[in-house]
Amino acid sequence: MCAQVVLAEDDEKQAELVRRYLERENHSVTVVHDGRSALEEVRRQQPELLVLDVMLPGVDGLDVCRILRQESDIPVLMLTARTEEDDMLLGLDLGADDYMTKPFSPRELAARVRTLLRRTSARAVEPDTMLRVGGVSVDTDRHELFADGTLITCTPGEFRLIATMAARPHRVFTRAQLLEQLHGIDQYITTRTIDTHVLNLRKKIEPDPRKPVRLLTVYGVGYKLTDG
Template sequence: MCAHVLVAEDDEMQAELIRRSLLQEGHSATVVHDGAAALDAVRRHRPDLVVLDLMLPVIDGLGVCRVLRRDEDIPVLMLTARSAEEDILLGLELGADDYMTKPYSPRELMARIRTVLRRSGRTALDPERREGRTVRAAGISVDPARHKVLCDGRPVECTPGEYEILLAMAGEPERVFSRRQLLQCTRGIDRASTERAIDVHIMNLRKKIEADPRSPVRLLTVFGVGYKLSGDRG
């Protein structure tokens, strides 16, 4: 399935390279070069995904991401020349679904875009996921066929990374998952240097599924090991 991708990149050569790569992949693309134009393009074009440079003029990428997460439900892949972990984690905490640090290969970027689109439900699901059964634990219901999450019967909006974590944990309630295992569910085992990003996902999930995120009863920490989803409420 083709997707419409908004590329927000102030480096015109980089933006054109991304645009050409997207067209070769069968997608369509809109290119803008500052954050204000990015937000305007989102409203006008309703893209399936935003490739968002962190260092945009007018409104920076973090500011754009903050507005998108407040007003929209569009996957965001963040591009950054900053390799500092705190900058990356801030982007993830604001709701970015994935990130790449510069320099990167266009081939890897296209692979990441395919992954984010698939996990967000913006492209056809893999056959095994389309036929997947609903899993339930701790009052959480995850329906892979419809890509929906319910908590005590109410819908829960999740980023693709949060969804993958819940799907894995609800399928095996009471199993303790390490950060590395959860990272493999969301982005691949070769991204071990970003294991702290899992803590951000867990923090955000607790805000969505716990009555008191500071005293969780569903999504529990197993100190020194990782996290588990309690099966007591399933």
């Protein structure tokens, strides 16, 4: 597996050794020697992996990891001479995916890199279970509803209703079609149940529930979810 790797290590001899081992694995390696350059290269290249020394001049590795975790899910393998457990846990808490203490075997580092890249590749091929319609997002695996990035609490019936419409945005669903989706969820369901769910959902996902622009009524037919 070949990958673009940014290596941030202030010890030039150590950096050269690691670079050689990674290039033997057919990775393309960019070496930088301070934290600010690490941030710049990751932002510019969007590499598959960052190998990050903790003790960097300017911006240290922990701060680099903290900043990048707000912007990216790039895998981070941290390197450090610190052996205290608290330091290791801090790096992992900040979002590092793996942690190696110096001195280490370059062969082990190369193996850790392979493992991280395989893990990342496996995540990349996982199906996206998030349905997005404008500012509304529905995660069907986690059973979560979001409106403009905010997690919304909803009942099982409301969730089934919004998930059904999010899977086919702009399609008009009749009340009868929506009723079919609620069998087994709501014990006693009527067309009034559908109308009540729609009203409650509008209160939760609409900027102004009195003037809906997302969950719309198509008079004489039913409802549809749009990206308004």
